[in-house]
Amino acid sequence: xxxxxxxxxxxxxxxxxNEERLEKRYQRERQARxxxxxxxxxxxxxxxxxxxxxxxxxxxxxxxxxxRTREAEKAKSEAWESNQAKSQFLANMSxxxxxxxxxxxxxxxxxxxxxVSSEDSIKYLNTIVGSGRHLSTLLxxxxxxxxxxxxxxxxxxxxxxxxxxxxxxxxxYLFNCxxxxxxxxxxxxxxxxxxxxxxxxxxxxxxxxxxxxxxxxTSEGCISVHVNFQPTSNxxxxxxVDTGEGIVEEKQALIFEYxxxxxxxxSSNLGGTGVGLFITKSLVELMGGFVELQSTVGRGSxxxxxxACEDCEGKCSTIKARRVVDSQSVGIPxxxxxxxxxxxxxxxxxxxxxxxxxxxxxxxxAVNGLEGLQMALSGEYDLILMDIQMPVMDGKEAxxxxxxxxISTPIYALTANxxxxxxxxxxxxxxxxVLSKPLELNKLHSVLKQYLRTENHSDAxxxxxxxxxxxxxxxxxxxxxxxxxxxxxxTENIKKLDYxxxxxxxxxxxxxxxxFGYDTLTKLASESLLLLRKKQYEQAVQQCTNLNLKLAExxxxxxx
Amino acid sequence: MSITINxxxxxxxxxxxxxxxxxxxxxxxxxxxxxxxxxxxxxxxxLIPDRIAIHDIDLVYLDIxxxxxxxxxVLKQIRKVYPEMMVxxxxxxxxxxxxxxxxxxxxxxxxxKPFNSGRILDTLQSYLKKAKKL
Numbered sequence: 081x082x083x084x085x086x087x088x089x090x091x092x093x094x095x096x097x098n099e100e101r102l103e104k105r106y107q108r109e110r111q112a113r114x115x116x117x118x119x120x121x122x123x124x125x126x127x128x129x130x131x132x133x134x135x136x137x138x139x140x141x142x143x144x145x146x147x148r149t150r151e152a153e154k155a156k157s158e159a160w161e162s163n164q165a166k167s168q169f170l171a172n173m174s175x176x177x178x179x180x181x182x183x184x185x186x187x188x189x190x191x192x193x194x195x196v197s198s199e200d201s202i203k204y205l206n207t208i209v210g211s212g213r214h215l216s217t218l219l220x221x222x223x224x225x226x227x228x229x230x231x232x233x234x235x236x237x238x239x240x241x242x243x244x245x246x247x248x249x250x251x252x253y254l255f256n257c258x259x260x261x262x263x264x265x266x267x268x269x270x271x272x273x274x275x276x277x278x279x280x281x282x283x284x285x286x287x288x289x290x291x292x293x294x295x296x297x298t299s300e301g302c303i304s305v306h307v308n309f310q311p312t313s314n315x316x317x318x319x320x321v322d323t324g325e326g327i328v329e330e331k332q333a334l335i336f337e338y339x340x341x342x343x344x345x346x347s348s349n350l351g352g353t354g355v356g357l358f359i360t361k362s363l364v365e366l367m368g369g370f371v372e373l374q375s376t377v378g379r380g381s382x383x384x385x386x387x388a389c390e391d392c393e394g395k396c397s398t399i400k401a402r403r404v405v406d407s408q409s410v411g412i413p414x415x416x417x418x419x420x421x422x423x424x425x426x427x428x429x430x431x432x433x434x435x436x437x438x439x440x441x442x443x444x445x446a447v448n449g450l451e452g453l454q455m456a457l458s459g460e461y462d463l464i465l466m467d468i469q470m471p472v473m474d475g476k477e478a479x480x481x482x483x484x485x486x487i488s489t490p491i492y493a494l495t496a497n498x499x500x501x502x503x504x505x506x507x508x509x510x511x512x513x514v515l516s517k518p519l520e521l522n523k524l525h526s527v528l529k530q531y532l533r534t535e536n537h538s539d540a541x542x543x544x545x546x547x548x549x550x551x552x553x554x555x556x557x558x559x560x561x562x563x564x565x566x567x568x569x570x571t572e573n574i575k576k577l578d579y580x581x582x583x584x585x586x587x588x589x590x591x592x593x594x595x596f597g598y599d600t601l602t603k604l605a606s607e608s609l610l611l612l613r614k615k616q617y618e619q620a621v622q623q624c625t626n627l628n629l630k631l632a633e634x635x636x637x638x639x640x
Numbered sequence: 641m642s643i644t645i646n647x648x649x650x651x652x653x654x655x656x657x658x659x660x661x662x663x664x665x666x667x668x669x670x671x672x673x674x675x676x677x678x679x680x681x682x683x684x685x686x687l688i689p690d691r692i693a694i695h696d697i698d699l700v701y702l703d704i705x706x707x708x709x710x711x712x713x714v715l716k717q718i719r720k721v722y723p724e725m726m727v728x729x730x731x732x733x734x735x736x737x738x739x740x741x742x743x744x745x746x747x748x749x750x751x752x753k754p755f756n757s758g759r760i761l762d763t764l765q766s767y768l769k770k771a772k773k774l
Contacts, residue, residue: 450736450739450740451736453734453739454735454736454739455734457734457739457750457751457759458734458756458759460756460758481743484748485743485747485748485749485750486748486762486763486765488761488762488765488766549662549663549666549755549756549757552662554662555659555662555663558658558659558662562655562659565655587732588653591656591732591753591754592659592753594754
């Protein structure tokens with residue numbers, strides 16, 4: 081029994097030990113599982129959070145994509161619209177430029193081909209001139225727009241006499257309105273300053289635009305301009321009022337946008353391009369002011385412009401009595417002098433030569449800068465008119481060369497480039513001034529009058545100028561003693577058939593006979609030289625004999 | 641106040657030299673330019689830089705069509721020693737080749753036969769302008 085109980089005890093003990101081990105293992109495993117579970121929970125939480133974040137990112141990305149797409153679509157439609165508008169503008173412009181061009185070509189062809197009465201031809205020529213000027217204005221406007229769009233438009237503020245500018249405008253529009261059977265009145269308040277600083281060219285452009293517009297849209301009645309000044313803010317206030325058809329309210333804002341005239345058909349009816357008011361507004365804003373419009377359909381419009389001026393000085397309490405212009409006829413001055421025209425394009429050369437010749441001046445022409453340079457070196461010119469863009473040597477290069485060689489002749493640049501920055505560049509380079517093409521006759525004439533002489537007191541002076549050397553007794557004596565020496569040389573060289581000697585003699589005679597007015601000698605000497613150079617010796621000797629005979633004749637006259 | 645300038649005339653033809661000399665004098669007289677002039681002559685283009693040094697020359701009138709050494713060659717020689725010397729080229733013709741080479745080689749003037757007073761006066765006046773600056 082004792083054994084059994086022992087055994088039993090052992091069994092119990094072993095069971096006890098077993099249980100304890102199992103319990104421990106269980107505990108261990110439980111802990112391990114708990115740790116794993118908590119890790120799992122932690123990880124899945126993290127995963128969840130990541131997922132959440134990703135979800136958010138995805139959503140915001142989607143939102144952004146939507147936004148971007150919308151923006152892109154908007155930009156696309158804007159680009160399309162602006163492209164449409166530009167195309168429309170280009171179409172308008174092509175149409176607007178084609179109309180005057182057609183007139184120019186058409187009337188010119190009529191004048192070329194048919195026998196036209198002088199009365200009609202004057203009418204046609206006026207149309208051609210008018211169309212040309214219109215075209216030139218149009219192109220100026222296109223240039224302005226591109227400068228405004230690129231923010232390249234710069235003002236050139238200078239100090240100028242305001243009443244004079246206004247009176248010039250007044251005179252011009254008294255005339256223009258009379259032509260259209262409209263009344264015109266300009267009221268200038270007495271307290272406007274006499275001198276102001278702003279850009280006078282642009283100010284005029286603004287006034288021209290507003291006034292031409294007013295005339296265009298007014299079939300009867302009156303155009304009036306009212307000029308006022310606000311001294312506290314140094315602001316010039318100008319109202320342009322017409323009794324025209326007026327503009328409906330919805331379209332009042334639109335007319336300041338370019339290529340958007342209130343009525344699309346207007347441009348074809350009235351020949352405008354719808355850019356004038358856009359330019360006007362941009363210019364006025366650039367000058368530190370604004371444009372306002374009040375208009376009633378059927379009664380008329382009032383454009384009010386304010387412009388900030390600087391350094392206003394003086395008061396023009398006495399505005400000179402209004403002058404009335406009877407006509408704008410261009411008086412052609414009678415002038416004496418020599419002009420060198422350097423221009424590569426033949427049509428321009430002919431046209432300008434024609435205009436210059438009408439004044440009585442003598443014109444020489446050259447077709448590029450180099451030829452102009454060569455002629456300027458050998459001739460005596462009162463004025464050189466120099467195109468800028470030319471082949472071989474351009475106008476700027478020619479000017480530089482003439483400057484290097486110390487030529488003092490005044491040189492005017494001729495240019496189709498009306499950008500004022502360029503004009504300033506030309507002046508800085510040393511051009512005496514700039515004339516823009518197409519030439520305005522009155523501007524050309526005023527330049528010519530500045531450098532050429534008027535007919536009255538010119539003859540004596542001219543004679544003195546050209547014969548400065550010929551009249552000098554010492555030079556004359558030198559010339560004749562050389563002539564007699566060459567006379568003997570030629571006789572000798574003809575005998576010896578010394579062609580080099582003959583060339584030399586002819587060269588010397590050619591070089592100075594012209595100065596003394598012996599044109600025949602110069603001519604014979606030149607011809608001899610040419611034959612000698614061509615090695616046509618038989619004829620050359622004959623010509624040298626002629627030259628020598630003439631030489632002897634001249635010498636005999638002199639000795640008598 | 642009048643200034644005195646030493647002028648060197650380089651031309652192989654004596655008559656041409658004399659004519660230019662007379663023409664310069666007429667210009668000075670007629671335009672009351674306050675200049676006294678001493679003239680020096682050379683009938684060839686040889687050793688011109690040396691002559692400039694010896695006679696203390698201020699202004700050179702240099703014929704382009706010289707025998708042996710051409711005027712343009714002489715101009716280059718002068719420029720090597722006297723970069724600022726005023727040199728006026730003289731020629732029977734203003735051919736484009738002559739004019740462009742003269743400009744390229746740094747000529748300060750270019751007068752063409754037959755001489756005209758305006759161009760000669762220009763050369764004198766640009767000399768005076770240049771002299772004032774220095």
